[in-house]
Amino acid sequence: METHENDSVVIEAEPSTSHAPDGEDPLRQSSEVLARGLSSMLSSVITDFDCRANQTLRSQDHLSSVLDRLTGELDQLLEDAPLPFIMQHAAKISSVRKRVSSLNSLLKSIQGRIDNIDRMISFGTAHEKNNQ
Numbered sequence: 001m002e003t004h005e006n007d008s009v010v011i012e013a014e015p016s017t018s019h020a021p022d023g024e025d026p027l028r029q030s031s032e033v034l035a036r037g038l039s040s041m042l043s044s045v046i047t048d049f050d051c052r053a054n055q056t057l058r059s060q061d062h063l064s065s066v067l068d069r070l071t072g073e074l075d076q077l078l079e080d081a082p083l084p085f086i087m088q089h090a091a092k093i094s095s096v097r098k099r100v101s102s103l104n105s106l107l108k109s110i111q112g113r114i115d116n117i118d119r120m121i122s123f124g125t126a127h128e129k130n131n132q
Contacts, residue, residue, distance in 0.1 A: 039121060039124065042121060043118075043121050043122075046114060046117060046118050046121065047118070049114060050111075050114055050115070050118060053107065053110065053111050053114060054111070056107060057104070057107055057108065057111060060100065060103060060104045060107060061104065063100055064097070064100050064101060064104055067093065067096065067097040067100060068097070070093060071090075071093060071094060071097055074086070074089070074090040074093060075090075077090075078090060
């Protein structure tokens with residue numbers, strides 16, 4: 001029987017009928033092995049992506065809070081000295097703040113979807129283990 005390794009996932013290239021218990025379909029066995037391998041690989045990819053998405057969310061939240069602080073400082077500066085130059089930059093920063101907020105919302109939506117996919121994979125893996 002020939003096997004190929006990719007990271008820690010082993011996928012059987014040719015199912016062997018000589019090692020199958022009586023009454024068990026070799027095609028089903030190889031399908032289950034492939035399904036477990038794909039599930040394991042996808043699970044590790046999603047976990048890695050989940051970690052990176054969480055890091056991005058924290059970074060975006062920090063950026064958003066810094067932009068909020070900067071906007072407040074600029075508002076105070078505009079009250080003290082309303083120069084056209086300052087107002088132009090304040091408008092640019094306000095525009096960037098809106099885009100960051102929009103991006104944060106999108107990232108949180110994506111994170112929710114990833115969490116749902118991860119739960120479905122975890123449920124499928126647990127369900128598969130219970131059926132064995």
